[in-house]
Amino acid sequence: MRILQKNHIVPSEITSHALYTRRREFLRLSAGIAIAGFLPEAQARLGPGKASVFSTTEAPTSLKNVTSYNNFYEFGTNKEDPAEYAHTLRVKPWTVSIEGLVKKPKTMGMEEILKLAPLEERIYRLRCVEGWSMVIPWLGFPLVSLLKQVEPLGSAKYVEFITAVQPDTMPGIRRGVLDWPYTEGLRLDEALHPLTIMAAGLYGDVLPNQNGAPLRLVVPWKYGFKSGKSIVKIRLTDSQPRTTWMKSAPSEYGFYSNVNPTVDHPRWSQATERRIGEFFKRKTLPFNGYADQVAQLYTGLDLRKYF
Numbered sequence: 001m002r003i004l005q006k007n008h009i010v011p012s013e014i015t016s017h018a019l020y021t022r023r024r025e026f027l028r029l030s031a032g033i034a035i036a037g038f039l040p041e042a043q044a045r046l047g048p049g050k051a052s053v054f055s056t057t058e059a060p061t062s063l064k065n066v067t068s069y070n071n072f073y074e075f076g077t078n079k080e081d082p083a084e085y086a087h088t089l090r091v092k093p094w095t096v097s098i099e100g101l102v103k104k105p106k107t108m109g110m111e112e113i114l115k116l117a118p119l120e121e122r123i124y125r126l127r128c129v130e131g132w133s134m135v136i137p138w139l140g141f142p143l144v145s146l147l148k149q150v151e152p153l154g155s156a157k158y159v160e161f162i163t164a165v166q167p168d169t170m171p172g173i174r175r176g177v178l179d180w181p182y183t184e185g186l187r188l189d190e191a192l193h194p195l196t197i198m199a200a201g202l203y204g205d206v207l208p209n210q211n212g213a214p215l216r217l218v219v220p221w222k223y224g225f226k227s228g229k230s231i232v233k234i235r236l237t238d239s240q241p242r243t244t245w246m247k248s249a250p251s252e253y254g255f256y257s258n259v260n261p262t263v264d265h266p267r268w269s270q271a272t273e274r275r276i277g278e279f280f281k282r283k284t285l286p287f288n289g290y291a292d293q294v295a296q297l298y299t300g301l302d303l304r305k306y307f
């Protein structure tokens with residue numbers, strides 16, 4: 001318990017039996033990597049040969065910032081709201097249904113999902129459309145491992161992600177704000193890309209509620225809002241899904257939303273960003289620095305038109 005207390009910032013969580021049980025189960029299922037994750041330094045944590053080829057070597061943002069500066073509008077629109085209110089989110093039991101243009105639609109429990117593939121640490125940059133960024137050590141597995149389970153049909157071209165609606169635990173649902181549930185979408189080839197992961201943890205431990213427990217999408221070359229939190233349903237479709245942010249402001253948020261310093265948001269520049277915890281701004285990189293891995297997905301596509 002001493003270790004858990006040292007790594008955990010929300011004191012109320014420590015006494016929560018449900019969370020304690022969930023964390024123990026999670027650590028059991030994700031054994032090796034999660035134990036290693038308790039060491040303080042990111043590099044020490046990875047050890048020789050353990051670093052994912054996909055991980056950045058940049059210094060991770062502090063656990064405190066990763067878990068207290070969040071966007072999760074279901075819990076309010078201020079950055080501090082998710083850390084303050086998301087402890088009420090019910091994350092157990094949790095199931096994810098995968099349906100639509102698939103041969104074998106399936107509803108899977110979290111325990112079953114965590115057994116599909118070993119959890120890997122992926123240290124990814126996350127760039128919010130608002131102009132800030134973080135580096136987060138996720139624990140996750142490639143989304144393809146989950147999609148394989150249902151055998152997508154040849155007609156499937158897109159993947160829609162639908163997130164949880166719990167009106168009694170989520171004050172933002174009652175207030176309106178966005179068209180709920182929060183949904184996102186990817187082209188099937190983007191969803192199958194090895195950089196695209198489902199995260200179940202961060203910093204070597206179970207995912208804090210404010211970061212999208214128990215399972216969230218992470219697509220590191222796109223603006224942060226594409227990475228939906230607390231996913232309950234995945235639907236394969238033949239037409240491009242309309243996402244929550246496209247419905248809310250179609251001229252500001254397109255379907256692709258690839259990080260692009262040369263295409264400004266209509267109300268502000270996207271050329272630079274502030275890394276949370278740093279003072280000076282950094283230049284924003286095309287595809288958030290993942291161009292070598294993903295630029296070929298968009299060959300021939302006009303990225304100004306398809307923003």
Ligand SMILES: Nc1nc2c(c(=O)[nH]1)N[C@H]1C(S)=C(S)[C@@H](COP(=O)(O)O)O[C@H]1N2
Binds near residue numbers: 066072163223230
């Ligand atoms: N369900 C849901 N998912 C969401 C959001 C949200 O409001 N609701 N916000 C998005 C935005 S704008 C960002 S930048 C990231 C933030 O993830 P983090 O708080 O874990 O850093 O989550 C994304 N996923």
Ligand SMILES: [Mo]
Binds near residue numbers: 129
């Ligand atoms: Mo964001």
